[in-house]
Amino acid sequence: MKKLITTAVVAAAMTFSASTLAAEPAAQSAAQTLDQLLSQIKADRQSDARLNKKREAEFVSERADKQALLKSAKSALAGEKQRGVDLQKSFTDNDQEIDRLSRDLATATGDLGEMFGVVRQVSGDMSGQLATSLVSSQYPGRDEVMMKLGMAKELPTIKELEELWYSLQTEMTQSGKVVKFTADVTDSSGEVKAMEVTRVGSFTLMGNGEFLNFNPNTGTILQLPKQPEGYKVATVGKFQGAAPGETTQVFIDPSRGGLLQVYTQKATLEEQFEAGGIVGKIIAGLLAFGLLISVWKLLTLTAESAKIRAQMKKLDNPGNNSLGRILKVYKEAGDVDVETLELKLDEAILQETPKIESGINLIKVLAAIAPMLGLLGTVTGMIATFQDITLFGTGDPKIMAGGISMALVTTVLGLVAALPLILMHAFVAGRAKSVTDVLDKQSTGIVASHAEQRGK
C-alpha cells in the first residue's frame, strides 16, 4: 500500500514538472514572426549585457566588503588569544596562592591538627567500647554521638570535645560503681518487663535474683536462657537483697558477659542424660531396678536378723522365722539319736538359706552389666560419629565432638550405675552372710548347747 502511494506521488511530481517544461516554450513563443523573434532576441541581448554588468559591479563591491570582514575577524582572534594567555597566567597565580595559603593553614593549625586526629581516633574507639559496655544499658545512645564525632570531616567544636571528655569520664566513673536502676528486661519468651536491675561496674547485670545479659546490637537487657550453677546464682539473690553497707560475696563475669554466654551453651545434666539415648535409659532402668532390689533385700535381711536375735534369747519358744523354723525341727524331733538330728537340721538349714541369698547375685549381675552397656552405648555413638564423618568429612570438629561427647555419656552412665550397685551388693552380701552364718554354723551349736543344758 505504502509502495503504491510513493509511486503515485512520484508520478504526480513528474507530470507536474513535465507540464512546466511544456509551458515555457509556449510563453516565449509569443513572437509570431521571424522578425519579431529577431528584434526580441536583440532586445534580450541588450538587457542581458546590462544585467551582467550590474552583477559584475556587485561582485567587485562585495569583494571589498569581505576583505574588511576578514580583517575584523583576524583582529578578534588576536584579542581572544591574548585573553587566553592572561587567564592562564591568573590561573597559575591563583594555584600558587592556594598552595601558599594551605601551607599557611597547616602552620597555623600546628599541634591542633595532631590533636584533632587523636580526637577522631579516640572517639571512634570509644563508640565501639560504649556500644558493648554494660553501662550503656543504663545510659543508652552514648555511642552514636561518639560515632558521629569519629566520622566527622570538619574540625570538632569545643562542645563536641567536651562531650568526648564527659563520655570518657562517665564510663570510667560508672565502671567502678555498683548501681541499681529500673530498666526493661526481655525474658526468654520475648516479653518485656520493667524490673530493678543491679549493675556491677561494667561487668555483670543482675535482676530478680538472676544474671542478665546485655545485647549491644539491639541495646536491650536480656534474661539468660540458662543460668550458671545454682550456687553461683544463689549469691546474686543474696547480693541484691543485701542491706546497704552489708558485705556479701557474689560471682561476677570478668569477661563482661562472655562467660555467661558460654554457660548458656553448656549442656545440663538432664540434657547430657538425654544425649545418652536409649542405651542411657536402659542403664538408668537397671540402676533403679538394682537399687530397688538392694533396698528390699536390706530391709528384709535387717528384719530377719532382728527376729533371729530375738529368737536366740528364747530358744524354747520357736517363732515363725528362719532360726525358729530350724529350732522347731529340733523340737519336733524329740529324743532321736544325734546323727538323725544332724541330718534333719541340715535339711532345715538347706531349706532356709536360698531364700536369704536370693536376689543378691542379681545385684552383682546388674552391677557387672551396667558398665558393659555403657561401653555398648559408646561404641554405637562412635559408629554414629564415623557415619557423620563419611557424610561431612573431618573438616568441622564441632560435628564430631558432639557425637563423641554423646558416646562418652553412656560410659559415664554405666559407671555411675555400677558404683552404687557394687557398694549396695557389698552391704547386702555382708548382711546376708551374717544371717546365713548364724543359720548354717551357729544354729546347730545353739541347738547343741541347748540340748546340753537340758541334759544336765
Next chain:
Amino acid sequence: MLYLVELWESVRDFMATGGDVLWLVAGALFLMWVLMLERYFFVSFVFPSVRKEIIAKWDAREDSTSWYAHRIREAWISQAQEQLNARMGLINALVAICPMLGLLGTVTGMIAVFDVMAIQGTGNPRLMAGGISMATIPTMSGMVAALSGVFFSTRLKARLKLSAEQLVDNLPHH
C-alpha cells in the same frame, strides 16, 4: 598454722584441677582407710581379749569330744570369724570402686574436652587442657587409692585369717 593453710590451699588447687570426681575418690579413699584402721585396731586390741574369753570358756568345758561339743566349738569359731570379717566385703568393694571412679573422672573430663570442642572448635588448646587435666588426674588418684587399698587390705585379710586360725588351734579336743 600457716603451714596448714598452705597445705589446704594446695589440696584445694589439686581438687579444682581434678574436678568434682576427685572428691568422690577422696571420699572412697577416706572411708576405706577408716574401715581398714578400725579392722587393724580390732584385730590388735579387741580381738585378743575375745579370743582369750573363748579359749577360757572352752577350757572350762568338761566334754570336748562329743557331737554337741563339736557343734558348740564350730558355732563359737563362726561367731569369732564373723566378728573378724565384719565389713571386709565393704572394704573390698571400696578398693574395687576406686579405679572405676578414676575412669568416671576420665570420661567426664573427656566429655568436658569434647564439649569445649563442640562450642569453640579446636582453635584454643588452652580451653581443652582444663578438661584433659580433669580427665587424667582422677585416673591417677583412683589408681593410687586402689593400690594403697589393695596392698593393705591383702595384709589385713592375711592377718585376720591368721587370728582366726590361732583361735582354732587354741581350742583343742582335750
